[in-house]
Amino acid sequence: MSILETSHLRLRLFRPDDFDDLARIYADPEVRRYFPDGTLDRTQTKEELDWSIAGGDGDRPGFVLHALIERRSERLIGRAGLLSWEIDGALEVEIAYLVDRSFWRRGYGGEIARALVRHGFETLGLHRLIALIHPNNTASIRTAERAGLRLERQTTVEGSPCLIYSISRSPPLPLPDGRYG
Ligand SMILES: CC(C)(COP(=O)(O)OP(=O)(O)OC[C@H]1O[C@@H](n2cnc3c(N)ncnc32)[C@H](O)[C@@H]1OP(=O)(O)O)[C@@H](O)C(=O)NCCC(=O)NCCS
Structure with a gap:
């Protein structure tokens, strides 16, 4: 089932047969360069895939990673989604994106980052979204900025330095008669 579509991409629920493609992408040290846990082996990839297929954590269902499909070729070219985190004591929703190296640039x-922001605000009614980015991950910083996120602060997540980029939905403007359209 499709979660959302853009001009070139589709986000759909993961399936068990995505495993080989995902494992190949996660084994690439360049793709995983700025992730604290580095490359994932097939066991770790299977655990994450199973978690996504099962719908995520029971207390925050639906905040999982999805298969990122190139519409033209129908190939799995990465994964993306909205993830729920507790950061510095606050519940946050992260836009997460990762693309197979041969499809970069x-x-x-x-x-997909712009589409996730729209989906979070317009479909899910969220008011704030963040990106968690390693300070040296220039490509991710530019990607977050292209989606309208701006640097908020630096923090530490699971022992690693991390920039928080964020975007908030503007409050709706009241109509002249005081109602909200
Ligand atoms: C971050 C990532 C998803 C970007 O994907 P992409 O398809 O190459 O991104 P785009 O082509 O849409 O480029 C987005 C912006 O980033 C810039 N960019 C992309 N790669 C870059 C790089 N290596 N260095 C500097 N800027 C880069 C692009 O120029 C563009 O900015 P612009 O529109 O101002 O020119 C991809 O590099 C990736 O999957 N990296 C590994 C996983 C990862 O780190 N994910 C983020 C975790 S926080």
């Missing part, structure tokens, strides 16, 4: 990262 085609605009796909920015396209």
Whole structure:
């Protein structure tokens, strides 16, 4: 089932047969360069895939990673989604994106990041979204900025330095008669 579609991409629920493609992408040290846990082996990939297919954590269902599909080729070219985190004592929703290295620099990262922001605000009614980014991850910083997020602060997440980029939905403007359209 599709979660959302953009001009070139589709986000759909993960399936068990996505495993080999996902494991290949997660084994690439360049793709996983700025993740504290580095590359994932097949066992770790299977655990994450199973978690996504099962719908995530029971107390925050639906905040999982999804398969990122290139519409033209129908190939799995990464994963993306909205993830729920507790950061510095506050519940936050992160836009998460990761693209297979052979598909970088085609605009796909920015396209899915913008779509996730729209989905979070317009479909899910969220008011604030963040990106958690290693300070040296220039590509991710540019991708977050292309989606309208701005640097908020630096913190530490699971022992690693991390920039928090954020975007908040503007409050709706009241109509002239005082109602909200
Ligand atoms: C971050 C990532 C998703 C970007 O994907 P992408 O498809 O290459 O992104 P785009 O082509 O849409 O580019 C988005 C912006 O980043 C810039 N960018 C992309 N790669 C870059 C790089 N290596 N260095 C500097 N800027 C880069 C692009 O120029 C563009 O900015 P612009 O529109 O101002 O020119 C991809 O690099 C990736 O998957 N990295 C590994 C996983 C990861 O780190 N995910 C984020 C975790 S926080």
